[in-house]
Amino acid sequence: MRIGIIGLPFVGKTSIFNALTSASAKTGEFSLGAKEANRAVVKVPDERLYKLAPLYNPKKVTPAEVEYIDVAGLVKETKEKGSEGEFYHSLREVDELAHVVRLFKDDNVIHVSGSIDSKRDIKSLDLDLMVIDLDIIEKRLKRLEKTVASSKSEEDKRELQVLDRFKEALDNEIPLREVDLPAEEAKLVRGYGFLSQKPLLLILNLDEEQIKIKGKLEAELSEFQQRKKIEVCSVCGKLEMELSQLENEDRKAFLDDLGIEEAAVNRVIKSSYKLLDLISFFTANENEVKAWAIPSGTKAIKAAGTVHSDMERGFIKAEVIGFDKLWEQGSIHQAKEKGVLGLEGKEYVVQDGDVIFFRFHV
Numbered sequence: 001m002r003i004g005i006i007g008l009p010f011v012g013k014t015s016i017f018n019a020l021t022s023a024s025a026k027t028g029e030f031s032l033g034a035k036e037a038n039r040a041v042v043k044v045p046d047e048r049l050y051k052l053a054p055l056y057n058p059k060k061v062t063p064a065e066v067e068y069i070d071v072a073g074l075v076k077e078t079k080e081k082g083s084e085g086e087f088y089h090s091l092r093e094v095d096e097l098a099h100v101v102r103l104f105k106d107d108n109v110i111h112v113s114g115s116i117d118s119k120r121d122i123k124s125l126d127l128d129l130m131v132i133d134l135d136i137i138e139k140r141l142k143r144l145e146k147t148v149a150s151s152k153s154e155e156d157k158r159e160l161q162v163l164d165r166f167k168e169a170l171d172n173e174i175p176l177r178e179v180d181l182p183a184e185e186a187k188l189v190r191g192y193g194f195l196s197q198k199p200l201l202l203i204l205n206l207d208e209e210q211i212k213i214k215g216k217l218e219a220e221l222s223e224f225q226q227r228k229k230i231e232v233c234s235v236c237g238k239l240e241m242e243l244s245q246l247e248n249e250d251r252k253a254f255l256d257d258l259g260i261e262e263a264a265v266n267r268v269i270k271s272s273y274k275l276l277d278l279i280s281f282f283t284a285n286e287n288e289v290k291a292w293a294i295p296s297g298t299k300a301i302k303a304a305g306t307v308h309s310d311m312e313r314g315f316i317k318a319e320v321i322g323f324d325k326l327w328e329q330g331s332i333h334q335a336k337e338k339g340v341l342g343l344e345g346k347e348y349v350v351q352d353g354d355v356i357f358f359r360f361h362v
């Protein structure tokens with residue numbers, strides 16, 4: 001899974017990127033002039049994976065991964081450069097956008113709009129995304145209108161219809177993530193990677209005082225939380241960046257002191273899984289115990305395909321046991337003896353925490 005971190009300058013994007021990835025990318029004015037995006041991969045924390053490992057004694061334990069991309073360059077600049085902008089290029093392939101919104105108070109850090117106003121910033125960035133999308137759509141429509149007039153390509157005609165619908169939404173300041181499309185049509189325009197179509201995680205960057213009332217601050221943004229494909233979470237950017245540089249145990253003690261139950265990386269990843277409606281399943285044997293992320297509602301045969309295309313092609317059956325049940329039994333052998341291991345077909349809908357062994361033949 002790839003997540004693009006966006007937001008106004010000096011709102012704490014890079015600080016949060018560092019907090020999430022334990023990186024030490026330059027923040028504040030030290031980062032001025034940086035052109036390259038910061039990128040880092042994080043292992044998804046899931047304690048079930050580490051509980052499973054001793055049951056199999058594998059050579060390798062492999063968590064799921066999330067890649068964070070902290071994009072250099074400003075939205076404002078991008079508008080002038082249009083769809084060719086660096087910004088769009090770095091982001092078109094991400095699965096989700098994380099918009100860092102400044103709430104923290106600090107007179108030493110300027111706010112480019114002169115004051116702290118989270119609602120204004122959320123709306124304004126969403127508009128920026130829509131402007132970028134609209135620019136791409138208008139250019140494409142011009143060309144499509146010509147080709148559709150001269151050729152009889154059904155595909156082009158359908159794409160034109162979808163883009164017309166998108167243009168209408170954008171003209172009315174409706175982001176594309178709110179436009180419902182049948183899967184067939186969505187496929188036609190997926191390649192564009194429209195930014196306002198991507199699920200949006202709002203990361204509120206709070207200071208130490210505000211973190212105590214984070215529930216209240218999050219609730220103030222209910223108008224956004226009721227929108228489609230938006231989630232809200234809060235972090236304490238600067239502080240959690242400092243914490244991410246500490247050893248695990250010290251970190252835990254600090255978090256306790258602050259009244260924060262879980263490190264930022266756990267909370268943000270949980271919000272992302274929720275936003276993208278993802279669940280985890282595990283494959284386990286003496287070679288490797290591994291976690292996989294799939295959309296909830298995925299059928300066994302498709303889940304097999306995420307592990308290996310041969311497993312999907314030659315799918316026979318899936319041996320399935322929920323993590324909790326397996327944990328209760330203490331070993332896969334015991335689970336088999338007790339007859340609590342399920343044998344499922346292609347159509348079985350994979351559940352969060354399932355430990356699956358795919359039987360296949362190619």
Ligand SMILES: Nc1nc2c(ncn2[C@@H]2O[C@H](COP(=O)(O)OP(=O)(O)O)[C@@H](O)[C@H]2O)c(=O)[nH]1
Pocket residue numbers: 007008009010011012013014015016026027028029031104105106109205206207236237238239
């Ligand atoms: N007081 C305070 N300062 C912060 C916080 N997060 C970031 N900053 C400061 O704000 C400035 C800009 O942060 P940076 O992460 O570089 O923002 P970016 O431009 O959005 O990447 C730096 O001086 C940070 O130390 C925070 O939660 N509280």
Ligand SMILES: [Mg+2]
Pocket residue numbers: 013014015026027028031
């Ligand atoms: Mg930065």
